[in-house]
Amino acid sequence: MKTRILLFTALTGAILSAGCISKKAYDQMVPGENIRLNQLGYLPGSVKKAVIISSLSDKFRIIDSAEREVFSGYLQDKGVWEPAKDTVKIADFSSFDKPGKYRLYVEDAGISYPFEIGNGIYDDVFRASVKAYYMQRVSTAIEEKYAGKFTHPMAHPDTLCWFHSSSGRQVGSMSSPRGWYDAGDYNKYIVNAGYTVSMLLNLHEYFPDLISDDLNIPESGNGVSDLLDEIKWELDWAETMQDKDGGVFFKLTSKRFSGFIRPQEDTLPRYVVGKSTTSALNFAAMFAQASRISKEIDPDLSERYLAAAKKAWSWAVKNPSVIFRNPPDISTGAYSHTDFSGDFFWAAAELFVTTGDKEYKEYIKSHPVDFTFISGENWWTSVKHLGYYALILPECKIDESEKAEYKNAILADADRLLADLEASPYRQPLNSFVWGSNSDILDLAVIFATAFRISNDRKYLDAATETTDYIFGKNAVGYSFVTGFGSKPAMNPHFRLSATDGIDEPIPGWVVGGPNSHL
Incomplete structure (x- = not known):
């Protein structure tokens, strides 16, 4: 030494x-x-x-x-x-x-x-981050011509998924293929799908020409943005999770987490588990948003998505407080919370922007204007801000005075968060770290970026930039938190696909969970 x-x-x-x-x-x-x-x-x-x-x-x-x-x-x-x-x-x-x-x-x-x-510093990581969703696909072989060395054969076809008694069905099975594996395991969750799909659709709504048709996925060259093609893979699965009464099953899962084995080696039976107000509202929100984006591409698909979203909303209105909790024999991700006001607001906002119907506007108006960001696994516990992003879109048919109220709420909280950034010696807007803390960090970057789009005030752009710097190494552990990028990239993520493939480096383009002070 x-x-x-x-x-x-x-x-x-x-x-x-x-x-x-x-x-x-x-x-x-x-x-x-x-x-x-x-x-x-x-x-x-x-x-x-x-x-x-x-x-x-x-x-x-x-x-x-x-x-x-x-x-x-x-x-x-x-x-x-x-x-x-x-x-x-x-x-x-x-x-x-x-x-x-x-x-x-x-x-x-x-x-x-x-x-x-330079102007191109984010080009490669941006494409890799979108392409990483292809690597996460369920019910298909991941092929060398698209994935290079990160391949695996068909796994989890999900054509025979048993109804768990918590689903309301005592016997029987259904087919529920496609979708994406969850971050760390081989199961599929509606609440995780909802937030992810909505953020990706927001990217397309704000910047429709940003991602072209050449990411080298199986759908490349079909004349549709590869981002939308990839999102549809997830929506194809989520659509199967709606029951005939409009309710939405909570997750498709094995009864316990599999070991750290390759996906094709996981042969545990798969079950359709539970229903909840949360899963219905997440479903309603993402399918209402997908409906308006699909309208010009595939009108029939758009109508089908909207009908499904309305049915899920109606079920949630009739069942406004159904809390999901894992049944005694299920131990996979629970993602449970008890305050559904933000979920209702988000779903109502997406449905209103898509339809203009009075029912959804009345619910929105009954909800106090409060954008306050709440840190801590907020992708499933606090989703109301997604509704605000919808309501400030140009196509949202509300009075400009109402729209200004929502914009001002975003700016007010962005100012509060900017003060946190300025007060932090590390110049970061987050000083509490839970499981998946990088999700909080990136949500804050989106808030700052949205505030800049509203106001064109440079201070918000600078805040978004510095918050992004955190992800790529300006943090207390000195890691770039995006796999495959940076001089000191994160390795060994809690990610079964990479942990079991025999390749030293993880699949590139994924943001790891980040610091957790509770471990």
């Missing part, structure tokens, strides 16, 4: 007064763990900040790939970040915009991981 420290000291001492590092020293430098930044890089014109911990230095330098100093500045002392007890300084190089590849140097912290300044 002493030898390594002495070597590191000798190498970092190679900074010359002229602002250059010798090529040998530069090539041999091991990135210091005390510099945390976006390991992919920064967009020209964007805010560019890095966190330096445990440093007594007062200055930082930006070094290019030719070992030349191209920028320097003074570190800003931000005090102690209590969750990690880190003493934090900030390097701000926002004014440096020259495209290229660089590292950041601090005398007693060493050299950073390389990063790039």
